[in-house]
Amino acid sequence: MHILRMILASFVVFVFQVILSHIISFGEASPDFVLILLIVLVMHQKPVLAIIIGFLLGFLQDLGNASYLGMNALAKSLTGYVVARYASDLLPDSSLFKGLLILVSSLAGDVILLNIMASFDQVSVLVAFFRYSLLSAVYTAVVGVIVFKVIQILPGRTVRSGVGF
């Protein structure tokens, strides 16, 4: 049942990512719904499963832009592992902290992506980081907080229950 929910949630999130992210973008900043989904899914999961989920979500995201196939898979795998391995235990059960986690995850993932896209040219990475990543990360974190709040409000659904959304 959890797997079905995961697939359904993934499908909805990918539709959101494709359709909504461009519509609700502010300038160069647009939310990364897939990252929010990843955080929601892998929090309180075992790191191995988090890596697989991250890899699959990233890979699916990469299919939309085949020129960088593997880029999001790499970033999301690492993000999933780190979140599952360390963040679950260290962070208190608060939407604000989860937003912070999404912010950091987004920035870290963007660093990986920008390095790959700019072929590790640090100047380009820094310029792109401050130009695109910061605002997008904040935007994603805000949307993430809202999502976590909504999940907490839903009856019988708690984030603590793993993929319980």
Add this chain to the structure above:
Amino acid sequence: MQIISFLFDKHLEKSVLALAVSLSVFMLTLGEDSKINAAREISSVLLYLSPVQKMEEYFTDIEDLRIENLKLREAAVSLAHENERLIQFGEERNRLREMLGFRRDSFFKFMPCEVIAKSSNRFHHSVTVDRGSAEGVKAGMAVVGYMGLVGKVTQVFPFSSRILLINNKAISVSCIDKRSRIVGILNWERGNRFNLDFIGSEEDVIPGDTLLTSGLGRVLPKGFPVGTVSRVDKEKTGLSLKVSVSSTADLNTVEELFIVIGGRDWESREILDLLENIKKEEQSADKTTEGNSTDKTTEDKPADKIKE
């Protein structure tokens, strides 16, 4: 086995992470074409396996149906407008036909008719119209077109009549010059060309004069335009004029005609009696001719040549 056990039992997390990272890096190191092809194939498999494909087809079908529906709506609106126009044209046509059918003026009564057949004989120009004795048509009645005299009824059937056109050697029409009131006999020459005969050399007839039916023969009603004088020459004898006339009506393209069924001075019993007498004469002549020669048809007989 020991390596596998080492990797997946003791360091499962790190092994999976390393595998994921290795796979990602491997994919990143692939060539551009390989990446695109791989992504395309994987996407097609995923889309085929997942309900996304069916949903996409469903929404595509809906989109197609929406476009088709839009086109059909446009076509329906267009056809509705066209239909409305055609209905209006039909009503207008019926109204006009009704107006023509009940057309009255102070002199004549007209019965509209349509040509349903034409004679194929080059020298015996006649047409058949869709009105007959059931509607009160009688032999001898004049037939006019929009522009003027066209011919007269020669044979009447219950629901159709044969009309002998004036561009026929069997018909002569008494005409009067509209301007100078000179009377002559109009005879067909060829095509739409006629000659106005029996015009004295001193008579006042000039090119451009309009010729009207004189009504003097009492068979054809008076006052219908017949033709226009196109040329006037003196005969060699010097006693008469050779007057060439162009018919007013285009006799080669008659389609809608009007049978003159009555008029102010024309619907009297006298004219009807005259028509009856003409008909009887024709019938007696037919019998006589049939006894002498069975080869000639009724229309070709000299007795049919009725001069006003």
